[in-house]
Amino acid sequence: MDIEKRKKYWKENLGYLAILLTIWFLVSFGFGILLVDQLNTIKLGGFKLGFWFAQQGSIYVFVLLIFIYVRLMNKLDKKYNVNE
Amino acid sequence: MDVQTWTYIIVLLTFGLYIGIAIWARAGSTKEFYVAGGGVSPLANGLATAADWMSAASFLGMAGLISFNGYDGSVYLMGWTGGYVLLALLLAPYLRKFGKFTVPDFIGDRYYSNVARTIAVICALLVSFTYVAGQMRGVGLVFSRFLEVDINTGVFIGMIIVLFYAVLGGMKGITYTQVAQYCVLIFAFMVPAIFISIQMTGNPIPQFGMGGTVVGESVSLLDKLDGLSTDLGFAEYTNGSKSMIDIFFITAALMVGTAGLPHVIVRFFTVPKVRDARKSAGYALLFIAILYTTAPAIAVFARTNLIETVSNKEYEEMPAWFSKWEKTGLIEYDDKNNDGVIQYVADKNKNELTIDADIMVLANPEIANLPNWVIALVAAGGLAAALSTAAGLLLVISTSISHDLIKKQLKPDISDKGELIAARLSAVVAVCVAGYFGINPPDFVAATVALAFGLAAASFFPAIILGIFNKKMNKEGAVAGMVVGILAMLFYMLKFKFDMFGGGTKEDWWFGISPEGFGTVAMILNFVVSLVISRFTPNPPEDVQELVETIRIPSGAGEAVEH
Secondary structure, three states, X not given: OOHHHHHHHHHHHHHHHHHHHHHHHHHXXXXXXXXXXXXXXXXXXXXXXXXXXXHHHXXXXXXXXXXXXXXXXXXXXXXXXXXX | OOHHHHHHHHHHHHHHHHHHHHHHOOOOOHHHHXXXXXXXXXXXXXXXXXXXXXXXXXXXXXHHHHHHHHHHHXXXXXXXXXXXXXXXXXXXXXXXXXXXXXXXXXXXXXXXXXHHHHHHHHHHHHHHXXXXXXXXXXXXXXXXXXXXXXXXXXXXXXXXXXXXXXXXXXXXXXXXXXXXXXXXXXXXXXXXXXXXXXXXXXXXXXXXXXXXXXXXXXXXXXXXXXXXXXXXXXXXXXOOOOOHHHHHHXXXXXXXXXXXXXXXXXXXXXXXXXXXXXXXXXXXXXXXXXXXXXXXXXXXXXXXXXXXXXXXXXXXXXXXXXXXXXXXXXXXXXXXXXXXXXXXXXXXXXXXEEEOHHHHHHHHXXXXXOOHHHHHHHHHHHHHHHHHHHHHHHHHHHHHHHHHHHHHHHOOOOOHHHHHHXXXXXXXXXXXXXXXXXXXXXXXXXXXXXXXXXXXXXXHHHHHHHHHHOOOOOHHHHHHHHHHHHHHHHHHHHHHHOOOOOOOOHHHOHHHOOOOOXXXXXHHHHHHHHHHHHHOOOOOOHHHHHHHHHHHOOOOXXXXXXX
């Protein structure tokens, strides 16, 4: 594989990582910790929203993030023909 | 049938299953012993990783901790799951492509240095031994409470079982017993949770029941618990009492530490391809999330049930479980005002009841009056959780010795067969040492678990990340970074947990960060030191830079395992 293609593959990969990790940070450190008091004024069913993110929501999002990453990377690997 | 008979039946059945699997999955070569031949399917690896990861602490301890800490307990929930996102996105695929057997393998090869390799080995051993002592203790606890054998006999039985399948099967045996153990532990965790959720909220899904309305009342469960807590002088359950900065740093340290734990990382060496490594990280977190989203629900149910059962009630009228746990010393009642009524309040001078957080999961089915077989099932689940984690850790310990020390440093010309014998012997020694610590637990076990995460965060995580994402990172930078990270972590822990270097109290914590959260600071220090030093020292050799290029591209992972 030539160097240019390698570089482009890596750059796209890093782009995905930046987006996914931003969401990762937002739902846990953001909604679950830093903004928890503000979000707690909103109710989600019997939950305060900030508390829900800290003990439930962030975990659901984490699982989703990994599976989205798997899909994105499988596509990217095919595009650059580096899949196995 | 009584609880004890049920427990004997269920525990014997599950142990028979584990041993059967171990005999079926014997390891014939070092590759099978270290990485199960690299042929585990992503689904099986996901299940095994989940069991590997969820220890006695997750199964028995966590819901209790959250129960007593409310919102503050979120650090464990987010910390011990969020790390898998880092693992899946930043570590697992690349380490799989690198395709050797251990974490010190990667550190040693990537930083072309046996010094770096040795630091990694020491860290791996320190982290794993700390952890494994706790697991053995967990096995002993379950045995002593449910089968009424002596706690030491319990540890001894646990040792023999683990010895059997870890030594015989290596990674291959461990992987498939862990798959079975996951099924046992998740079933055992969910059944009581579902029962209690229906009892309390009418909703069979605990995750929803937690946010539901109390049966027969119009108030939501969490609002009710907030009310009960504040009435007794405790902090509001959904708000907690730790400072925001400390919550932030502890969560980060646990996340990064999780991603840096060698016994978790090494599981991703066992799948055939890079894409399988990514996928199995997803499965692993999915299976972990089932337990981790149920635990906070159990915490709420248990806390509410507990307060309603004991608070301001006659001591004489306590149900049978109360006196059973009193005998173990894990529940203590001290009638300070001699009125025969239990005052359970936040004020230490008036409070008459102390409850060990560790018993909440075990006692929960009894508190909720569930059938005997459910109580027995929880005991078997706790054993599955403790044994699966212990086995994973013992494998890391034996591999570190036979592969990273003997094969890579002391005696490179050792034959595959000789190395396999060395691996098995080190596993035997490791089990004995773990058993010793299980029987004679050092009083600092609780403090050192935080240290294990802190060390993993301060050493492995930055070294691996930089090794993959920074091509110019060299051995000088990595070694200096790891040393500074580890020393900073040790210093802070010794100062504030063991009263050395002048000691100090909560008020003296730097920026209000507890020793549990200091791993994050040590990790940042490691990153900074590595980056600065590497700028003033020579670039790594061409072939190492080429290695970094190769691990970034998924294709060709199959052949990488062969050498």
